[in-house]
Amino acid sequence: MQIFADALRDGWTMLSSGAVDVWIIVATSLRVSGVAVAIALVVGLPVGVVLGAGRFIGRRVALVVFNAGMGLPPVFVGLVVAMTLSRRGPLGDLSLLYTTTAMVIAQAVIATPIVAAITAAAVAAVPRELRLQARSLGAPWWRVGLLTLSEARVGLLAAVAGGFGQIISEVGAVQMVGGNLAGDTRVMTTAIVQFTRMGRYGEALALALVLMAIVVFVNVALVSMQTSADRYEGGRR
Amino acid sequence: MRRATAFALITVLAFSMVGCSKPGDRDSSSTPTGDKTELVLASTTSTQDSGLFDEIIPAFQADEPGYTVKVVAVGTGEALKLGESKDADVLLVHSKADEEAFVSNGFGFERRDVMYNDFVLVGPESDPAGVRSAASMAAALKSIAKGAAPFVSRGDDSGTHKKERRLWAAAGVATPTPQAQGWYLSSGQGMGETLKIASEKAGYTLTDRATFLSMKDALDLVVVREGDPDLINQYGVIVVAGARNQVAGQVFFDWILSSKGQKIILDYGYAKYGQTLFTPNAR
Numbered sequence: 470m471q472i473f474a475d476a477l478r479d480g481w482t483m484l485s486s487g488a489v490d491v492w493i494i495v496a497t498s499l500r501v502s503g504v505a506v507a508i509a510l511v512v513g514l515p516v517g518v519v520l521g522a523g524r525f526i527g528r529r530v531a532l533v534v535f536n537a538g539m540g541l542p543p544v545f546v547g548l549v550v551a552m553t554l555s556r557r558g559p560l561g562d563l564s565l566l567y568t569t570t571a572m573v574i575a576q577a578v579i580a581t582p583i584v585a586a587i588t589a590a591a592v593a594a595v596p597r598e599l600r601l602q603a604r605s606l607g608a609p610w611w612r613v614g615l616l617t618l619s620e621a622r623v624g625l626l627a628a629v630a631g632g633f634g635q636i637i638s639e640v641g642a643v644q645m646v647g648g649n650l651a652g653d654t655r656v657m658t659t660a661i662v663q664f665t666r667m668g669r670y671g672e673a674l675a676l677a678l679v680l681m682a683i684v685v686f687v688n689v690a691l692v693s694m695q696t697s698a699d700r701y702e703g704g705r706r
Numbered sequence: 707m708r709r710a711t712a713f714a715l716i717t718v719l720a721f722s723m724v725g726c727s728k729p730g731d732r733d734s735s736s737t738p739t740g741d742k743t744e745l746v747l748a749s750t751t752s753t754q755d756s757g758l759f760d761e762i763i764p765a766f767q768a769d770e771p772g773y774t775v776k777v778v779a780v781g782t783g784e785a786l787k788l789g790e791s792k793d794a795d796v797l798l799v800h801s802k803a804d805e806e807a808f809v810s811n812g813f814g815f816e817r818r819d820v821m822y823n824d825f826v827l828v829g830p831e832s833d834p835a836g837v838r839s840a841a842s843m844a845a846a847l848k849s850i851a852k853g854a855a856p857f858v859s860r861g862d863d864s865g866t867h868k869k870e871r872r873l874w875a876a877a878g879v880a881t882p883t884p885q886a887q888g889w890y891l892s893s894g895q896g897m898g899e900t901l902k903i904a905s906e907k908a909g910y911t912l913t914d915r916a917t918f919l920s921m922k923d924a925l926d927l928v929v930v931r932e933g934d935p936d937l938i939n940q941y942g943v944i945v946v947a948g949a950r951n952q953v954a955g956q957v958f959f960d961w962i963l964s965s966k967g968q969k970i971i972l973d974y975g976y977a978k979y980g981q982t983l984f985t986p987n988a989r
Contacts, residue, residue, distance in 0.1 A: 490885075556906055556926060566906045644895075648903045651861060651884040651892035663894035666780050667863050668787040 472670065479671020480678070490652070491672075495679055498656040501569055502637040505576030506584075509632050513581045514618070517588025517628070522600065522617055532589060538582025543575075547642030550575045554646065567648035572656070575642040580632035587631050591624020592617055623695050630691040634684050742774045745954035748794035751896035752866055753941075754779035756823075756916030758984060761974045766961055773954050779896075781864030789813055789946045795955035797944045798962075801865040805942045814944035820962055821971050821984040822940045825869060827931035828901070828918055829855075829910035837910065843934040844877035851879050854889040856909030860900050861892030865939070870912045873936060901925055914939055916975070916983040941984070963988040 483491060519525075520532055552558050554566040554574075565571045595617050603613050618625065640658035647654035649663060657680045664673035753759065754777060763775045778785070778794060782801045788794040790813050798820065799805060805817045827846065829837060835855040840846035850857055859882075860867040874881045882890035891907065893900045897917040904911040905925040918929070931937075943962055945955040961967050968986035975983035 564906070567903050644899075648899065649894045650903070651894065653884065653891070655894065660894070663862060666784055668784045 473674075476670040476674040479669075480673075480675025483672050484675050484679070491676070493652060494655050494657055494660050494676065497569065497654070498637055498658075498680075499683075501572045501643070501656060502576055502633055505573045505636055506580055506629060506633045508573070508577040509580035509584045510629065512577075513584030513628070513632075514588055514625070516581075517585040518592050518614055518617065520585065521589035521592025521621075522595070522597075522614075532586075535582050535586045535589065539586050541579060541582060542641075543579050543639045544641035544645070546575050546578050547645035550578065550642070551645045566646060567650060567654060569647070569654055571646040572643045572654060575646045576636040576639065579639060579642065580636050583632045583635055584628045587628035588621070588625060591621035591627065594624065595620040626691050626694055630687045634687055638680065638684060742772060743951055743954050744774050744776055745796065745951050745958060746776050746778060746788075746794045746949075747796050747798060747958065748778045748780065748785040748788045749798040750782050750785060750800065750865055751779045751898075752864070752914045752917050753798065753800075755896060755898045755920065756914065756983060757920050757978075758916065758971070758974055762962070762967065762970055765970050766958060766967070769961060769966065770957055773957060775958070781860075781862050782868070783863040786813075789944065789949075792946060792949045795946055795949040795951040796958050797946065798941060799865060799944075800939050800941045801868055802940055802942060804868075805944060809944060812947060814947055817942045817944045818959070818963055819987050819989065820941045820943045821968075821986045821988075822938055823914055823916055823984045824932065825866070825912055825937040825939055826915050826918060826929045827910060827937075828904065828913055828925075828927040829930045830908045830926065831928050832908075833930050835910070837930045840931075843873060843931060843936050846931050847873060847877040847879055850910055851882065851887075854887070856889050856891065856904075856907045857882070858891045858893055858900050858904040858907065858909050858911040860897065861894045862896075866897060866912060866914065869939065873912065876936060901927065919975075919979045919981075919983065940987075 516535070520528065520535060550571060551566060553560050554563065554571050555561055556564075556566070565574075599620065600613050600617060603616055608616070638658065640662055643654075643656055644659045644662065647656065647659065649655050649659040655663075657676050661673045661676050661680070664670070664676070749759070759777050763777065767774060778788060780788070782799045782804065785794070785797055785799050786801075786804055786808050789797050789808060797805075797808075797814070805814075808814050809817045827837060827843075829835070835846075835850045835853040837846040837849065840849055859870055861884075871881050884890055884892045889909075891903065891909065893903050895903075897913055898921060900911055901913055901918065901921055902925070903909075905927050908926070910930070911927075915929075915932070918925075918927075943959050945952060945959045949955055962971075968988055971984050971986040972982060975981055
C-alpha cells in the first residue's frame with residue numbers, strides 16, 4: 470500500500486501547489502468535452518425526439534442503429550477522424566489533426582448517439598395522449614415537440630450527463646487525434662496515461678481523482694435534479 | 707416516467723463505468739505458462755517501434771525453448787524504475803549514465819554494451835530552418851530556435867528525450883518549453899506518435915533511425931541531419947538484481963551478447979531497408 474500512500478502525497482503536493490500546468494489540463498478537458506456535448510445535444514436531441522415520438526417506417530431499425538451507436542468504440546472513431554484529418558486524408562488541407570478542434574469532433578461523434586438514444590428512451594416514455602391532446606388543441610408541431618421535451622426533461626439531463634461522462638473519461642480517441650501536446654491538446658485522460666508510463670504515479674493519481682470527482686459531481690447533480698423533479702410532479706398529482 | 711428515469715440512470719452509470727476503465731498499459735505478473743518461464747524484458751518504445759524485437763525474441767525463444775519473453779516497452783526512465791521495483795527481469799535501454807547509476811546503486815549486476823544505432827534529425831523536405839546547411843548539430847538546433855520552426859519533443863523523459871535535452875544544452879540553447887516557446891511542442895508519447903505529430907505539423911523532431919525508417923512511408927518527413935558524432939545511441943543490457951526470474955534474465959543477457967545474438971542484430975534491417983539499423987558492439 471506504500472505505493473498509494475506515496476502517490477497520494479505526491480499528487481496532493483502537485484494539486485495544492487497550484488501549478489498552472491495541472492489546471493490547464495483540467496480546463497482543456499472541461500472545455501473540449503463541454504463543447505463536444507453541446508454539439509452532440511444540437512444534433513442528438515432532435516434525432517432523439519423523432520426516434521422516440523415519431524411514427525415512421527424504419528424507426529425500429531433506426532433505434533437499433535442509435536442504440537448500437539452508444540457502444541461505438543472510441544478508438545474506431547479516433548481512427549476514422551485521424552485518417553480524415555491527416556494531411557494525406559480528405560480534409561488534410563485544414564491542418565486540424567492534433568488540435569483541440571479535432572478532439573471536439575471525435576468526442577461529438579462519440580456522444581451524439583448516446584444523447585440521441587437516451588433522449589429517444591425518455592421521449593418514448595412520455596404518454597402519447599399528451600401529444601395528441603396538445604395537437605387537438607391546435608398547438609403547432611414545434612410546440613408539441615417542446616412540450617414533449619419538457620415532460621421528458623429528466624431523461625434529457627441523463628442524456629447530457631451520460632454523454633459528458635463518457636467522453637471526458639475517454640482516452641483512445643483524444644490521444645489519437647489530439648496528440649497529448651503539452652499546454653495545448655493535453656487532457657486529463659491522456660496526461661494520466663503519460664504520467665503512468667513515466668512512473669509518475671502521484672501526478673497520475675491526482676488527475677485521476679480530479680476526473681473521478683468531476684464524473685461523480687455530474688452524476689450527483691443529475692440525481693438531485695431528478696429527485697426534485699419527482700417531488701414537483703408528485704405535488705401536482 | 708420513473709421507469710424511463712431508472713433506465714436512463716442505469717445507462718449513464720454503465721457508460722461512465724465503461725469510460726473509467728482504462729486499458730492496462732502493462733501487466734507485470736509473470737506467471738509460468740506451462741513448463742516455460744516467462745521473462746519480462748523492459749525496453750523502450752523506440753526499440754519496440756523499430757521492429758527489432760520481432761526478430762530477436764522469436765530467435766531467442768527458439769534457442770532457449772524453456773523461456774518465453776514478455777516485452778514491456780516504456781521510456782528508459784520508466785524501464786529503469788521497473789527494474790528498481792523488480793517488475794522486470796532484464797533491461798535493454800539506452801541512456802548510459804543512468805544505466806551505470808542503476809548498477810552502482812545495486813539494482814543490477816552488470817551493464818554491457820549490446821549495440822548502437824543513431825539518431826537523426828528529421829523535418830519537412832522544404833527545411834525552413836536551413837538545418838541541412840548548418841555547420842554542426844549545434845548550429846542546426848540554434849537555427850531552429852532562432853527561426854521558431856516547429857519542433858516536436860517526446861517530452862516523456864525517455865532516452866530520446868534525454869538525448870534531445872543534452873543536444874539543446876550542447877548547442878547553448880536553454881531547453882525550450884511549450885509554455886515559453888510556441889514553436890516547441892511536447893507530445894509526452896512514444897516515438898511513432900511523435901513522428902506522426904511532427905509530420906502533421908510540418909515540424910522537426912529527433913528520432914532514432916530505425917523507427918523513422920520503419921514509418922517513413924506514412925510520414926511527410928525526410929532526414930535533414932545525420933552522422934554527427936553527437937547522434938550515436940548506445941544500448942546496454944542489465945540483469946535486474948533479485949528479480950523474480952533473475953536466472954532467465956541472465957540467460958537472455960548471455961544470449962544477446964553471444965555471437966549468435968549479435969549476428970541477428972547485424973542482419974536486422976537489411977532485408978527490409980537495405981541497411982543495418984542496429985550495429986552490434988558487444989565486447
